[in-house]
Amino acid sequence: MWKKVFLGISLTVGIGLFVFFIQKFGGFGKALEAVASVGWAGVAAFIGLCAGTMVYPALGWWVLMKSEDMKVSLWTTLKANFMGFPVNFIAPSMYLGAEPLKIYYVARVSGEPKRKILATIVVGKFQEMGALLFTMVLAAGIAIWKIEFPRRQEYMVLGALGLLVLLFLVAVYGFVSNRQPTVKVINLLARLGRKRRFGRWRRKLARLRTRAEEMEHLIHTAFTKRWKTFLVAQGLTTFSALSVLVRPWFFFYFAHHYLVPFEKLSAIYIVTNLINMLPHTPGALGVMEGGMLGLFRLLGLGTDSDAAAYQVVAR
Numbered sequence: 347m348w349k350k351v352f353l354g355i356s357l358t359v360g361i362g363l364f365v366f367f368i369q370k371f372g373g374f375g376k377a378l379e380a381v382a383s384v385g386w387a388g389v390a391a392f393i394g395l396c397a398g399t400m401v402y403p404a405l406g407w408w409v410l411m412k413s414e415d416m417k418v419s420l421w422t423t424l425k426a427n428f429m430g431f432p433v434n435f436i437a438p439s440m441y442l443g444a445e446p447l448k449i450y451y452v453a454r455v456s457g458e459p460k461r462k463i464l465a466t467i468v469v470g471k472f473q474e475m476g477a478l479l480f481t482m483v484l485a486a487g488i489a490i491w492k493i494e495f496p497r498r499q500e501y502m503v504l505g506a507l508g509l510l511v512l513l514f515l516v517a518v519y520g521f522v523s524n525r526q527p528t529v530k531v532i533n534l535l536a537r538l539g540r541k542r543r544f545g546r547w548r549r550k551l552a553r554l555r556t557r558a559e560e561m562e563h564l565i566h567t568a569f570t571k572r573w574k575t576f577l578v579a580q581g582l583t584t585f586s587a588l589s590v591l592v593r594p595w596f597f598f599y600f601a602h603h604y605l606v607p608f609e610k611l612s613a614i615y616i617v618t619n620l621i622n623m624l625p626h627t628p629g630a631l632g633v634m635e636g637g638m639l640g641l642f643r644l645l646g647l648g649t650d651s652d653a654a655a656y657q658v659v660a661r
Contacts, residue, residue, distance in 0.1 A: 362632065381655045388600025392659055395596060398589035400427050406579035407470040410568060411458075413575040414466065418456045426451045445471075461557050465564035469576070470583070472518060477584040478619055479511055481591060485612035492609035493645070506620060524566045528558045591615045597656050598648065610645050617641050 381389070404420075404427035411418045429451060430444025445467055453460045486507055490500050520527035532555045568576055594614050598604045621630050621637050635657050642653035 366632070378655070378658070379651070381659055384597060384601045384655070384659065388596065389659060391596050391600065392593060395589045395593050396660070399586045400431055402586035402589070403427065403470060403474055403583050406473055406583040407466060409575060409579040409582065410466040410469055411463075413568070413572050414462060414564070416456065416458045416462060416466070418452055418458060422452060422455050461561045462564060465561045465568070468561070468565055469568045470579070472514075472521075473576075473580045473583040474586070475514055476518075476580065477587040479507070479514055481584070481587045482507060482616055482619055483511065485591070485615045489609050489612040489616060492607075493613060503616060503620075507616075510623070518569075521562065521565050522569045524562070526559065526562050528562055529555055532558055590618065593660070594647075594656065597659065598652070601652065601655070602648070604648075606647065610647055613645060614638070614641060 384392070401424065404424045407427070408418065408420050408423040411423070426448040430448045433444035433447055445464070448467060449460050449463045452458065452463050486503055489495075490503070495503075517527070519525070591611055594611055595606045598606050617637055618634070621634050635654075638657055639650065639653045642648060642656075643650070647653075648656075
């Protein structure tokens with residue numbers, strides 16, 4: 347019950363913030379006028395780039411499943427990814443939340459074991475995060491080198507990126523070296539507390555441990571013995587990150603025939619992904635608008651109406 351209440355409150359707050367920021371920086375009328383200046387070709391190009399954030403990871407995931415001899419069609423994979431996107435949008439963080447739905451759908455259609463599907467999803471998620479962090483580190487270096495940011499903001503960005511990279515590398519090391527981090531966590535939970543307190547969970551944890559061992563073996567194999575396939579899937583997934591990077595360039599080119607410098611694209615890219623990675627309102631409603639409007643002002647990029655229009659087109 348409390349989850350539904352929390353979702354309702356966060357969604358209401360997000361919509362309220364979205365309307366507030368759009369109205370504060372020119373209103374919906376001017377924002378829609380700026381959208382009209384982009385034209386149908388610009389909107390179509392923008393939509394194509396946005397679709398790439400769902401299509402490219404799906405292609406990478408499909409390659410991983412094919413390498414495991416799983417009888418899953420590309421069309422089923424694409425549908426699973428597209429069905430999962432609304433769930434990710436509603437979830438507090440846009441990068442997690444839809445995995446159970448995708449596992450259930452693919453398993454139901456293909457008949458493949460859920461643990462094998464989950465293993466490929468975990469590897470795919472590592473690829474998505476790896477592509478994001480790799481491009482974010484490059485973008486951060488370029489943005490900080492070319493743009494005069496306040497020192498405090500530079501430290502905040504570098505600190506956040508450093509922490510994310512460290513956590514990512516620790517997780518990858520755990521799976522690549524076959525340390526079985528999931529199994530160890532399950533074993534720890536099984537040993538915690540008194541028997542009468544956790545006794546009813548012990549048998550469930552024992553069954554879960556067996557499945558976790560099988561899943562981690564599949565993940566370890568994907569990282570090590572099928573590394574060529576892994577690299578192909580990683581390359582496809584990286585296109586998703588790049589499609590997010592160039593969105594502002596397409597918007598301003600079609601709206602004003604203005605070529606956004608790469609350092610400004612980098613700054614927008616970093617802020618966009620840092621906001622999306624943090625738990626907040628569903629789909630970062632309101633939070634993203636406030637962040638983008640403030641960043642566009644800081645970068646001297648277009649007018650407030652352009653910033654509002656960019657977010658309206660993105661939504």
